[in-house]
Amino acid sequence: MIKTELIWMNGKFVKWDEAKIHILTHGLHYGTGVFEGIRCYETKEGPAVFRLKDHIKRLFDSAKVFMMEIPFTFEEIFEATKETVRVNKLKECYIRPIAYYGYKEMGLSPLNNPVDVAIACYPWGTYLGEEGLKKGVRCKVSSWRRIDSCMLPPLAKLTANYANSTLAKLEALNCGYEEAILLNFNGKIAEGPGENIFIVKNGRLITPPFSAGALPGITRDSVITLAKDQGILTMEADILREQLFLADEAFFTGTAAEITPIREVDGRVIGDGSRGPITGKLQSEFFRVVRGEVKKYLNWLDFV
Numbered sequence: 361m362i363k364t365e366l367i368w369m370n371g372k373f374v375k376w377d378e379a380k381i382h383i384l385t386h387g388l389h390y391g392t393g394v395f396e397g398i399r400c401y402e403t404k405e406g407p408a409v410f411r412l413k414d415h416i417k418r419l420f421d422s423a424k425v426f427m428m429e430i431p432f433t434f435e436e437i438f439e440a441t442k443e444t445v446r447v448n449k450l451k452e453c454y455i456r457p458i459a460y461y462g463y464k465e466m467g468l469s470p471l472n473n474p475v476d477v478a479i480a481c482y483p484w485g486t487y488l489g490e491e492g493l494k495k496g497v498r499c500k501v502s503s504w505r506r507i508d509s510c511m512l513p514p515l516a517k518l519t520a521n522y523a524n525s526t527l528a529k530l531e532a533l534n535c536g537y538e539e540a541i542l543l544n545f546n547g548k549i550a551e552g553p554g555e556n557i558f559i560v561k562n563g564r565l566i567t568p569p570f571s572a573g574a575l576p577g578i579t580r581d582s583v584i585t586l587a588k589d590q591g592i593l594t595m596e597a598d599i600l601r602e603q604l605f606l607a608d609e610a611f612f613t614g615t616a617a618e619i620t621p622i623r624e625v626d627g628r629v630i631g632d633g634s635r636g637p638i639t640g641k642l643q644s645e646f647f648r649v650v651r652g653e654v655k656k657y658l659n660w661l662d663f664v
């Protein structure tokens with residue numbers, strides 16, 4: 361990890377190496393936190409955060425599901441996020457805001473504990489490798505199922521949910537694959553451990569609906585919008601494992617993963633085994649949009 365200078369903690373900037381918490385922090389023991397992943401890209405007009413308001417809205421939505429009161433307003437977190445990028449003098453970075461139950465009491469009820477909030481930012485290159493972004497990644501359908509909404513809320517970005525993601529990721533890596541794909545409890549495709557998933561079939565996009573356990577991804581939403589502009593329709597529908605095997609193209613979307621093609625699943629080559637034409641088209645449009653090269657979508661950028 362590449363260190364930067366300052367991290368925002370509860371309203372103050374703290375030096376990177378001093379951004380520490382107590383070992384008995386509630387969130388560390390019980391996964392009682394909510395977080396976001398955001399990217400800031402270099403544009404001709406300076407660094408711009410991609411869809412910052414949507415990310416902060418989702419942070420507050422996650423907290424609502426968890427009945428957690430974030431002790432800062434939307435506006436304060438919005439400004440603090442931009443300020444964190446600014447003080448670290450970064451042109452491009454990944455931004456990680458987190459709100460979690462802090463240190464006071466142990467035991468499952470978090471109600472007596474403070475809610476602490478931090479925002480860090482640091483350079484983070486490609487999520488699944490430069491090669492993965494160009495040629496696609498090899499995936500394994502996980503033996504772990506995506507958490508079901510009656511157990512943990514998959515539509516909220518709760519830190520606890522990522523234990524499920526980590527198990528799937530570990531299994532995929534251990535079996536020699538680059539990424540996992542999780543089925544939901546009904547055996548339909550849900551998403552990757554840190555990405556939404558799309559397939560391309562006969563010129564159309566298909567992606568699992570939220571009811572299948574797909575996080576309301578902001579990149580997912582951006583891709584659906586950009587596809588529509590290009591006359592490519594998206595269906596939100598359940599996807600079977602074999603539909604994935606038989607897709608013309610498949611790709612992941614996510615803030616960290618951006619748009620990453622999938623070239624193989626469980627030993628089946630997807631399409632011709634490289635980045636497909638529709639995936640390529642959406643990917644290059646996405647990178648133009650985040651870098652401020654498409655006028656129509658300048659309103660998705662918040663300049664720091």
Ligand code: PPE
Pocket residue numbers: 396397398525551552553554555556574575576577578579580613614615616617
């Ligand atoms: N599903 C999951 C489970 C998920 O974690 C992410 C983001 C997405 C879908 C895509 O959502 P969006 O970023 O709004 O398009 N995952 C974040 C964390 C990744 C990590 O490894 O940490 C991210 O991409 O920032």
